[in-house]
Amino acid sequence: xxxxxxxxxxxxxxxxxxxxxxxxxxxxxxxxxxxxxxxxxxxxxxxxxxxxxxxxxxxxxxxxxxxxxxxxxxxxxxxxxxxxxxxxxxxxxxxxxxxxxxxxxxxxxxxxxxxxxxxxxxxxxxxxxxxxxxxxxxxxxxxxxxxxxxxxxxxxxxxxxxxxxxxxxxxxxxxxxxxxxxxxxxxxxxxxxxxxxxxxxxxxxxxxxxxxxxxxxxxxxxxxxxxxxxxxxxxxxxxxxxxxxxxxxxxxxxxxxxxxxxxxxxxxxxxxxxxxxxxxxxxxxxxxxxxxxxxxxxxxxxxxxxxxxxxxxxxxxxxxxxxxxxxxxxxxxxxxxxxxxxxxxxxxxxxxxxxxxxxxxxxxxxxxxxxxxxxxxxxxxxxxxxxxxxxxxxxxxxxxxxxxxxxxxxxxxxxxxxxxxxxxxxxxxxxxxxxxxxxxxxxxxxxxxxxxxxxxx
Amino acid sequence: xxxxxxxxxxxxxxxxxxxxxxxxxxxxxxxxxxxxxxxxxxxxxxxxxxxxxxxxxxxxxxxxxxxxxxxxxxxxxxxxxxxxxxxxxxxxxxxxxxxxxxxxxxxxxxxxxxxxxxxxxxxxxxxxxxxxxxxxxxxxxxxxxxxxxxxxxxxxxxxxxxxxxxxxxxxxxxxxxxxxxxxxxxxxxx
Numbered sequence: 001x002x003x004x005x006x007x008x009x010x011x012x013x014x015x016x017x018x019x020x021x022x023x024x025x026x027x028x029x030x031x032x033x034x035x036x037x038x039x040x041x042x043x044x045x046x047x048x049x050x051x052x053x054x055x056x057x058x059x060x061x062x063x064x065x066x067x068x069x070x071x072x073x074x075x076x077x078x079x080x081x082x083x084x085x086x087x088x089x090x091x092x093x094x095x096x097x098x099x100x101x102x103x104x105x106x107x108x109x110x111x112x113x114x115x116x117x118x119x120x121x122x123x124x125x126x127x128x129x130x131x132x133x134x135x136x137x138x139x140x141x142x143x144x145x146x147x148x149x150x151x152x153x154x155x156x157x158x159x160x161x162x163x164x165x166x167x168x169x170x171x172x173x174x175x176x177x178x179x180x181x182x183x184x185x186x187x188x189x190x191x192x193x194x195x196x197x198x199x200x201x202x203x204x205x206x207x208x209x210x211x212x213x214x215x216x217x218x219x220x221x222x223x224x225x226x227x228x229x230x231x232x233x234x235x236x237x238x239x240x241x242x243x244x245x246x247x248x249x250x251x252x253x254x255x256x257x258x259x260x261x262x263x264x265x266x267x268x269x270x271x272x273x274x275x276x277x278x279x280x281x282x283x284x285x286x287x288x289x290x291x292x293x294x295x296x297x298x299x300x301x302x303x304x305x306x307x308x309x310x311x312x313x314x315x316x317x318x319x320x321x322x323x324x325x326x327x328x329x330x331x332x333x334x335x336x337x338x339x340x341x342x343x344x345x346x347x348x349x350x351x352x353x354x355x356x357x358x359x360x361x362x363x364x365x366x367x368x369x370x371x372x373x374x375x376x377x378x379x380x381x382x383x384x385x386x387x388x389x390x391x392x393x394x395x396x397x398x399x400x401x402x403x404x405x406x407x408x409x410x411x412x413x414x415x416x417x418x419x420x421x422x423x424x425x426x427x428x429x430x431x432x433x434x435x436x437x438x439x440x441x442x443x444x445x446x447x448x449x450x451x452x453x454x455x456x457x
Numbered sequence: 458x459x460x461x462x463x464x465x466x467x468x469x470x471x472x473x474x475x476x477x478x479x480x481x482x483x484x485x486x487x488x489x490x491x492x493x494x495x496x497x498x499x500x501x502x503x504x505x506x507x508x509x510x511x512x513x514x515x516x517x518x519x520x521x522x523x524x525x526x527x528x529x530x531x532x533x534x535x536x537x538x539x540x541x542x543x544x545x546x547x548x549x550x551x552x553x554x555x556x557x558x559x560x561x562x563x564x565x566x567x568x569x570x571x572x573x574x575x576x577x578x579x580x581x582x583x584x585x586x587x588x589x590x591x592x593x594x595x596x597x598x599x600x601x602x603x604x605x606x607x608x609x610x611x612x613x614x615x616x617x618x619x620x621x622x623x624x625x626x627x628x629x630x631x632x633x634x635x636x637x638x639x640x641x642x643x644x645x646x647x
Binding site: 039 | 492493494495496541542543544545546548550583585587589590592594596597598599604627628629630631632634
């Protein structure tokens, strides 16, 4: 018995001593500002190790509370998550790092790499948002969900989305052999913008009957549907509608008016989010690094979008999308969702071109330009939040609010600094058949230009 | 390889002068119950007799012991690799571990079945190679200390020596803290 007691004493004593501080993990002791290695685009980090769009980079994560779970002031992560009403429930990841001689924490596995990379982008997005004037501030930290199976029989991988109810960005499993979506900084910025749009615009429309069709922000579009819509030729249907519009107003059902506004709202949300993604990583085809099939449809240049000039979708084109014959509501929702990217890409391309125009015309740095246009976008979505709740149920097509109308209302009140800036706007808005050759650029005594209807001055 | 040579030389040299018994373990293995990045319990299984690769572990393990009247000194070396990947990305970890054990005889069931308890001290180092799209990032951990509390049942009969060990292993990047380890060794002694 005495042998057993001695055995127990030595075993217990050693294990108590062993629990001491000397065996604390380096990551356990790290908090505050912590240097980590991530995968990032060369455009947003100073010390990228290669000229490739994405490479290893050492960056500093700010205001980390706990590096093991990679949680801090800017983001927190959940894995194997589930929903409890409007809350995300799920354990935090257990980050595994190796600290090098320079004190940089190197992720030892993919989950840790994803979380550290996303924390960095989240911190950048929040700092950007805080530097701009915005009525509604977001709650911090941002919730991000990883490594979680999503029950969706149609598509449960290769996507990322912002869930407005949970106020969380969710990354699904990635199985294509390219840059994982969770490491794609542009995709993160895109999803982050949805959280701003949700707060500013969608919340004001929650109780509006006209916007009752669920704008499928968190509905995942089937890859096949996205591919199919690129093959649908809208021009014959659109020209048929144009002919009908000339002869008189086209009467619309209440349901089709709702589909129309679902398309319009989702188009603006996706388009402005694409701009936000481009603006962050300065890459016109940032999505294609992860999803190469989107290269032609969402790349922010005219030729990829098969356009001769900057333009939006006309009312006839919008209605031709609504009139695509489908058997079921869910199928129509898929179609509207997929076509919203057609409108969205044109909106994103307009803002990108606007950004390049004012940078050139005002001789601004890239940073100054981005800040200015980002603020313009936030001001624009504030204007959407004011205008859209006032939209009434249209009886015919003449009473619909078009994408052009919403943008013209905003930009016609915007001060433009040079004649070329105003000409840029004039060229764009005159692609609207209702405004063809009807706009003028008028300068006041301070040489501030405004776009006005010809003859209105 | 240099650890094997060191082990053989040390055991051979000390046999005549100090130790009552020298043991070399031909078959050995252990299971470490660790927690991974998803907070799942993972059984890391090491065997030195069923080929080079167990799951995604590639291991080499050698061990031996010097047994005195009331004390046993043991030496174990591990050399193992593990890897994981994701699209465009690979993580490759090489670990070299050296453990010494210091066990004290606590009792015996009969002439050949003994109970030992004690502690272990060792060190390990990690070479981590991360790859992304053709680019490589290499990181070395340097020497990291490890320690363990050990309870061991050992059968020593003529030229045969077998052990069954329970360890609680401490090291700064092991999860949980400590990591429970169940191990066994089978070898010969003289």
